[in-house]
Amino acid sequence: MGKNILISGASIAGPALAFWLREYGFNPTVVERAPAMRDGGYAIDLRGAAVTVAERMGVLAEIQEARTGMRGMSAVDAAGRSFADIRMDEFVNDAGDIEIMRGTLGRILYERTDGTEYLFGDSIRAIEQDSDGVHVSFERHAPRKFDLVVGADGLHSNVRQLVFGPESEFRRYLGYHVSIFSTDNFLGLDRWVALYNVPGKLAGSYQARTDPGAKAILGFKSPELRFDHRDPQAQLALLEKAFAGERWIVPRLLEAARQAPDFYFDSITQIHLDDWARGRVVLLGDAGYCPSPLSGQGSSLAMVGAYVLAGELLAAGGDHRTAFRRYAAKMWNYVALNQKMATDGARTLIPKTRGGLWLRNRLFRLMPYLPKAANTLSKDIHRAANAVDLRDYPQPPIRCRAPRSAGR
Numbered sequence: 001m002g003k004n005i006l007i008s009g010a011s012i013a014g015p016a017l018a019f020w021l022r023e024y025g026f027n028p029t030v031v032e033r034a035p036a037m038r039d040g041g042y043a044i045d046l047r048g049a050a051v052t053v054a055e056r057m058g059v060l061a062e063i064q065e066a067r068t069g070m071r072g073m074s075a076v077d078a079a080g081r082s083f084a085d086i087r088m089d090e091f092v093n094d095a096g097d098i099e100i101m102r103g104t105l106g107r108i109l110y111e112r113t114d115g116t117e118y119l120f121g122d123s124i125r126a127i128e129q130d131s132d133g134v135h136v137s138f139e140r141h142a143p144r145k146f147d148l149v150v151g152a153d154g155l156h157s158n159v160r161q162l163v164f165g166p167e168s169e170f171r172r173y174l175g176y177h178v179s180i181f182s183t184d185n186f187l188g189l190d191r192w193v194a195l196y197n198v199p200g201k202l203a204g205s206y207q208a209r210t211d212p213g214a215k216a217i218l219g220f221k222s223p224e225l226r227f228d229h230r231d232p233q234a235q236l237a238l239l240e241k242a243f244a245g246e247r248w249i250v251p252r253l254l255e256a257a258r259q260a261p262d263f264y265f266d267s268i269t270q271i272h273l274d275d276w277a278r279g280r281v282v283l284l285g286d287a288g289y290c291p292s293p294l295s296g297q298g299s300s301l302a303m304v305g306a307y308v309l310a311g312e313l314l315a316a317g318g319d320h321r322t323a324f325r326r327y328a329a330k331m332w333n334y335v336a337l338n339q340k341m342a343t344d345g346a347r348t349l350i351p352k353t354r355g356g357l358w359l360r361n362r363l364f365r366l367m368p369y370l371p372k373a374a375n376t377l378s379k380d381i382h383r384a385a386n387a388v389d390l391r392d393y394p395q396p397p398i399r400c401r402a403p404r405s406a407g408r
């Protein structure tokens with residue numbers, strides 16, 4: 001039974017998988033390009049099956065404690081006047097969804113992986129596999145042999161690039177780019193979102209309970225742009241070009257983007273492969289099936305995927321071929337349904353025409369009076385969020401462990 005498993009990426013999928021592998025007696029090692037766990041980040045939702053997985057990990061109470069506590073949102077005009085206020089409980093049904101900052105969730109998961117070796121500040125340089133195992137060379141550490149390698153390294157996965165082929169073969173651009181970064185809370189928001197739209201563009205700011213400042217979000221529709229993922233200056237230039245001349249607080253947000261320590265910019269893209277495994281290498285989370293931020297389900301897919309992958313490795317006695325096949329069979333429909341949610345999200349968040357925006361704004365205004373319609377929307381989301389069978393794996397005893405310190 002192959003026990004030594006290398007996981008590339010320590011965000012959501014990586015630590016969640018490391019947790020389950022340790023529980024089941026495997027020996028995971030995690031390599032992460034960043035020098036330490038990254039805290040903060042943007043707000044993400046955990047829904048449906050992912051909440052069940054969090055419960056089985058024994059981290060649900062901690063996650064709930066760290067929730068953002070958002071109360072609602074206002075749609076505003078160019079002068080900052082609200083024309084529609086929507087309270088969260090008007091369009092989210094009571095299905096146990098949890099909104100939390102991505103970095104906080106990552107830290108909570110990481111702190112439950114005591115005993116796992118983390119190689120921070122490093123990246124896989126090359127992967128060669130044979131019947132005996134996977135030979136991995138790193139950029140910094142000495143080469144090592146593992147039984148299996150898991151790519152949990154996100155949308156621009158290094159493992160996928162090395163083993164499956166260039167990202168261009170698997171990416172499906174959804175027509176938008178998005179930027180998120182920390183900013184001062186100069187609107188004085190209190191667990192509230194303010195959103196401003198012009199056709200094809202969205203600007204917003206939100207303040208979460210756990211955030212001393214606020215976050216800015218800027219999204220826009222465009223043909224696919226070419227840029228270097230590691231060059232924030234080039235990304236800033238694209239953002240400034242897209243939002244030049246826009247009103248509301250857009251100039252202040254662009255100014256904040258230049259100073260932000262956590263500036264994030266990327267295309268809204270999905271990843272689609274025919275198979276998530278190649279020999280002893282398998283993909284997990286965004287690396288294998290990124291649904292894009294518009295689906296609001298990427299972290300949930302990562303948490304659930306980790307649970308299913310580890311469970312199938314256990315059930316197959318470490319026989320990776322069987323385990324990877326069953327992992328794909330269990331996850332395929334769930335992933336497909338949640339990837340589908342993304343296209344609907346775009347139309348609501350960033351309508352591309354004046355007519356579309358007018359209709360969307362009408363809907364926002366009517367939202368408080370349409371609880372039934374809103375619940376129908378929410379029901380589709382929850383149907384997708386629960387479309388996976390989690391019943392089969394043994395539940396380890398919930399252990400109370402002393403949290404480890406974040407980063408090394």
Ligand SMILES: Cc1cc2nc3c(=O)[nH]c(=O)nc-3n(C[C@H](O)[C@H](O)[C@H](O)COP(=O)(O)OP(=O)(O)OC[C@H]3O[C@@H](n4cnc5c(N)ncnc54)[C@H](O)[C@@H]3O)c2cc1C
Pocket residue numbers: 008009010011012013014031032033034042043044045046102122123124152153154155156157158178180284285286287291292293295296297298299300301302
């Ligand atoms: C703006 C935005 C909003 C979102 N909103 C939601 C939401 O509401 N709900 C939701 O569920 N999801 C949301 N998501 C998606 C969610 O963040 C991702 O789907 C989720 O984080 C996927 O987790 P992951 O661990 O698979 O990948 P990632 O979180 O992308 O993590 C990949 C990790 O791999 C590391 N890495 C990258 N390259 C290498 C390398 N070469 N070597 C080693 N390590 C490497 C990275 O540093 C990172 O730590 C949102 C995403 C964005 C960008």
